[in-house]
Amino acid sequence: MRHAGSPLPTLLAAALLAAAAAAAPAGAQEDAPAPAVTVLHCERMFDAVDGRNRGRTTIVVAEGRIRSVSDGYADVPGATVVDLSGHTCSPGWIDLHVHLDGESGPQSYTEGFRLEPEFIALRSTVYARRTLLAGFTSVRDLGGQTTLALRDAIDQGFVEGPRITAAGKSIATTGGHADPTNGMNHLIADALGEPGPVEGVIDSPDEARAAVRQRYKEGSDVIKITATGGVLSWAASGDAPQFTVDEVVAIVQTARDYGYRVAAHAHGKEGIRRAIVGGVDSIEHGTYMDAEIFALMRKHGTWYVPTISAGRFVADKAKIDGYFPEIVRPKAARIGALIQETFGRAWQAGVKIGFGTDSGVGRHGDNAAEFEYMVEAGMPAAMALQTATINAAEVLGVDDRGRIAPGLLADIIAMPGDPLTDIHVVRRVDFVMKDGRIVAAP
Known part of the structure; x- marks a missing residue:
């Protein structure tokens, strides 16, 4: 916890920042590297809002957020491409x-x-x-x-x-x-x-x-x-x-x-x-x-x-x-x-x-076994997946996750196969991205 006190540390920090800016060469801001971009090519994408799968989908991620979502496999020059063919992508x-x-x-x-x-x-x-x-x-x-x-x-x-x-x-x-x-x-x-x-x-x-x-x-x-x-x-x-x-x-x-x-x-x-x-x-x-x-x-x-x-x-x-x-x-x-x-x-x-x-x-x-038990009790697979995505986000009171949509946190997972036709594939997640960073990949 920061406590109120002398303004000297704040003034010193401001002075150092000003000096650094003055010493930077002209045009340095324009020459800064573009943020790293990751492109996910998903065979299918679970749409948590509609409770259905989209077909082939491209998800573009930059700076920890989802930049865009589009149909088909799109090319993005200079981006790192992750091939998730055969996989279903889902919100984390x-x-x-x-x-x-x-x-x-x-x-x-x-x-x-x-x-x-x-x-x-x-x-x-x-x-x-x-x-x-x-x-x-x-x-x-x-x-x-x-x-x-x-x-x-x-x-x-x-x-x-x-x-x-x-x-x-x-x-x-x-x-x-x-x-x-x-x-x-x-x-x-x-x-x-x-x-x-x-x-x-x-x-x-x-x-x-x-x-x-x-x-x-x-x-x-x-x-x-x-x-x-x-x-x-x-x-x-x-x-x-x-x-x-x-x-x-x-x-x-x-x-x-x-x-x-x-x-x-x-x-x-x-x-x-x-x-x-x-x-x-x-x-x-x-x-x-x-x-x-x-x-x-x-x-x-x-x-x-x-x-x-x-x-x-x-x-x-x-x-x-x-x-x-x-x-x-x-x-x-x-x-x-x-x-x-x-x-x-x-x-x-x-x-x-x-x-x-x-x-x-x-x-x-x-x-993920909970999904299997829900389906076993009669709940459709799509509804079971919604309980851990849009529903769970609403329980938490957050609107930055639970869906795959532009502007949201890039928390994305993928599994081989289609959980809507075989719920057991939820136990085989092999791609995990959190905050735009790949934690695990097939």
Whole structure:
């Protein structure tokens, strides 16, 4: 953070710039090299707005942005040409629900006691790169304090990974899904002290407002609350409501003051209802939603981020002795198996759907499997791809990505084959461009 003070540094910088300009030879501006131009020749291009493929397409990229999009294979003198014949080009995908600071497993419940934050942060760089190479050029990370630093390191070019919209610490109630003292014995819990708004634990509207302001202080981009119990938390209930409506309203109103959107982890129906009425922007997981909740979501314009991948992962791992603690295992077996079926009913009911995997519960880099699960549940492939492009961009509240169009960020991926006729090719992304820079090429 820069602080107000002496004007001398600013004046010195201005003087140096003026001297440099005076010393530059006449006409130097005119002789500056033209920006590098990259041309992509795509066999097909997925039009995220219309939900269909265009035929052969030329995409011209310069200075990190899409300069033009035209039919056929056009020649651009002096440009670098990337031949993507046989490939389908697509806007870079957006995963709205990841946790880049770890991956769940039998060791997860002790990592907080064993691993240094520096180690967790360094490990997350591997997960970030894996996610980017899978075709996800943007993600929304919904819980993980080290992710704030990871976001900044990626933005500044020190680490390779997707663009991150980060929540930082999730907001919970005492004993709720994101209470950091859950599962600790009383000696450790007493030594740490009772968590409060600074640690993201609240029990009143006033504390709710303080917790949002603390997230602002820490540099979060979005607010995440745990409106119900969770599958993997050390607690018996995975679906009980854990916020009052007044608490949710206080969070949402304060979040709006800072330009934040609010995502709500929620499994049980009553907790989901309170979150929607309280004004959250998206429901994550939504396991026990029904027709009444679908109607309420349509009325309020609330988005649904299903995370089918996480549900299937935990249901599968619950069959393995010792993988989860015994207090977690029955929740994982029961709740995890339901999410895909809920998703199928939700999209048929006209609920707005954004793409999210909860990667970090499952393996980072397997994010594209979510498309397969969506199609398996009955959603057309084109609609599934739209959830991770134009829909996801709308959930984030951004208009610079999610489509391939002039002026937008040059976040473009490609895969061999046609995902509209064979959804499984989404797992074979072999070309990734972010900000106009090629990260991977066939």
